[in-house]
Amino acid sequence: MQLKPINQQVVAVVGASSGIGRVAALQFANRGAKVVVAARSQPGLESLVEEIRSLGGDATAVVADVSDFDQVTKIAQTAVDTYGRLDTWVHNAAIELYAAFAVTTPEEFKRIIEVNLLGQAYGAMAALPHIKRTGRGALIHVSSIEAKRSIPLQSAYAASKHGVDGFLEALRVELKHEKLDISVTNIMPAGINTPLFNKARTKLGVKPMPTPPIYQPSLVAKAIVEAAERPKRDVVVGDVGKVLLFLQRIAPSLVDAYLLRTGFDSQYTNEPKSENTPDNLFEPVTGYDKIEGDFSNQARSWSL
Secondary structure, three states: OOOOOHHHOEEEEEOOOOHHHHHHHHHHHHOOOEEEEEEOOHHHHHHHHHHHHHOOOEEEEEEOOOOOHHHHHHHHHHHHHHHOOOOEEEEOOOOOEEEOHHHOOHHHHHHHHHHHHHHHHHHHHHHHHHHHHHOEEEEEEEOOHHHOOOOOOEHHHHHHHHHHHHHHHHHHHHHHHOOOEEEEEEEEEOOEOOOHHHHOEEOOOEEEOOOOOEEOHHHHHHHHHHHHHOOOOEEEEOHHHHHHHHHHHHOHHHHHHHHHHHOOHHHEEEEEOOOOOOOOOOOOOOOOOOOOOOOOOOEEOOOO
C-alpha cells in the first residue's frame, strides 16, 4: 500500500492540545501537512495553531468532546470544508483514572469507556467516509501497551484500550475485504512523559506517574508520522513495552508476578494529591496545554 507523502496530506489530530497529540501535530505541520487539530481545551488548541502558523504551517482548530459523535463528525467535516479532503486521521484523545477497581464508581468507569473507546470508534466512523473518497489514507489510533496487558490501578483505562485493539482488528480485515487502500495502525506507547498525570483523576492519595522507564512524547509522535506515510499494523513505543508484551504472550503468569511486585509502588509519586483536586475526567482543566509532563528529568528521548 502506497500512501501520500506527508507534505501532500491533510491530517486530523484528535487530542492535540497537549502531550503526544500536540507534538504529533507540530511534526506533521513541520513536514508540510495541513493539519486540523481537535480537543476539548480551546486555549490549548489556539496556542497550538498559533505556534504552527508562526513556523509557516497551516492549521485549523475544532473544539470537540469525542464522547459526542456529532462533535467528532465536525472534526472530519472541517478538514474537508477547509482543505478539500482528509487523508489521515490520528486519534489520540484519552482520559485516565488511577484507582483500584473496588473504589471505581460506575460513572467513572462509564466515562473512561465513552472517551477512550467509543470516542476512538466514533473517530473511525467519522473519518472513513471522507478517506474512502480520496482513494487511500490512514487511520492511526493511539492506544497503549495496556491494549494487550492490563496494569493494576487502571482497570477502566485498560478495558478501554483492550476495546480499541479489538475493534481495530476487525476493521482492518473489513477494509482489506473491500480492497481499500486504507491502513489501520494501533500505536501502543509505554509510560510517556505527558501532562496526563497532572490531569488524571486519582484515588491514590498522591499524584500518579508513568511506570518507569519513562519515554518522551516525541518518540510516539515520530511513530505516528511514520505510520501516516508507511503503513504499519501495531507499533509499540518504548523498549520496555516490547519486553512486557513478549512476556505476556509466553508467560502471562510471570507478568502477573512481576506486576504484583512492582506495578503498584511504581505508579506513586511523593506529591500528595486529593481525590477532590480538579481533573479532566468530565471537563477540561486549564494550565497543562504543553507537550511534556513533570518527569522530563527521568524521561528517555531514545528507545532500543
